[in-house]
Amino acid sequence: MTQSMRTGGPKTPEGKRVSAHNALKTGAYTSLIILPGESEQDFQQLADQFIHDFVPQDIVEASLVHTLTVLTWKQLRTQKIEHAALVRTLTAIFDLADYHKFDLPIPEEYRPGALSFVDRLTEANERAWATALTLCKQFIQHPPTAEALQSLESTSPILYQYFERKAVAKNVPNQGVARWATMEIKTVGGRVCLFAESCSRAFLNEYKIEASVIKHIVLLRQTIKEIKEARLLQFMQQQNMQRVHDDLDRAFYRTLSELRKHQLWRKAKNMIDVTPEVAV
Numbered sequence: 001m002t003q004s005m006r007t008g009g010p011k012t013p014e015g016k017r018v019s020a021h022n023a024l025k026t027g028a029y030t031s032l033i034i035l036p037g038e039s040e041q042d043f044q045q046l047a048d049q050f051i052h053d054f055v056p057q058d059i060v061e062a063s064l065v066h067t068l069t070v071l072t073w074k075q076l077r078t079q080k081i082e083h084a085a086l087v088r089t090l091t092a093i094f095d096l097a098d099y100h101k102f103d104l105p106i107p108e109e110y111r112p113g114a115l116s117f118v119d120r121l122t123e124a125n126e127r128a129w130a131t132a133l134t135l136c137k138q139f140i141q142h143p144p145t146a147e148a149l150q151s152l153e154s155t156s157p158i159l160y161q162y163f164e165r166k167a168v169a170k171n172v173p174n175q176g177v178a179r180w181a182t183m184e185i186k187t188v189g190g191r192v193c194l195f196a197e198s199c200s201r202a203f204l205n206e207y208k209i210e211a212s213v214i215k216h217i218v219l220l221r222q223t224i225k226e227i228k229e230a231r232l233l234q235f236m237q238q239q240n241m242q243r244v245h246d247d248l249d250r251a252f253y254r255t256l257s258e259l260r261k262h263q264l265w266r267k268a269k270n271m272i273d274v275t276p277e278v279a280v
Helices: 013-029 040-054 059-090 096-100 108-120 123-141 146-150 157-169 177-181 195-206 208-215 217-239 241-270
Strands: 184-186 192-194
Touching: 040 059, 059 217, 059 241, 108 208, 108 217, 123 157, 123 195, 123 208, 146 177, 157 177, 157 195, 177 195, 184 195, 192 195, 195 208, 208 217
Parallel strands: none
Antiparallel strands: 184 192
């Protein structure tokens, strides 16, 4: 197959759903024991554990114990496939349908970036962004002192690094961070203002999505939670996972019952009759 003919897998949500469903069914019902990518050593360890637990004494018991091992292996495989498919479902990029289901209090053009940003945002990063945005507003209203700028690297690493990049881009002489407090620069519009104020305004303008996220973080987190819960419910309904697990469970316990019956039969067969004979 030529490079241009390779599809790289399904692209549509429906195609991905069918692919995941087929993978789940194939993993559960295939006659192959060890699939490509699976560990033969792991399977052998599982088989050894079953042999240790059930101690098969004849070919019938050995066959039934082997069947139990294979069914357990397939159950583990199914769980792995199910987990991988579920992770892909929950971490999939948010689409337009997700945005329109909720009345989000942020500009529509920011919504795709906002939801994705929140999904990656840790609590520590949330605090860091909130601090940077708050400081920018303060620096615009009240010029920062030299001391405030000197401590900026520790109080807000995000903003400090942004100021540094702006200083390099504007060819600001490297005279120390404290110099930023009094340094004046000319903006694109020709207005003269303090370096810290200019950078703060640029920061707020450049990171509008992040500012919208921090302002409405609680609602956005709840929105993402509801989206993922809906995805999870749909995934469970579409994959029919419970039927696959039930099929494997029934096969396992049916085989286990057959093994127990055979073991009881063997013990009864090998039992020596010591009943004393009655004298006539």
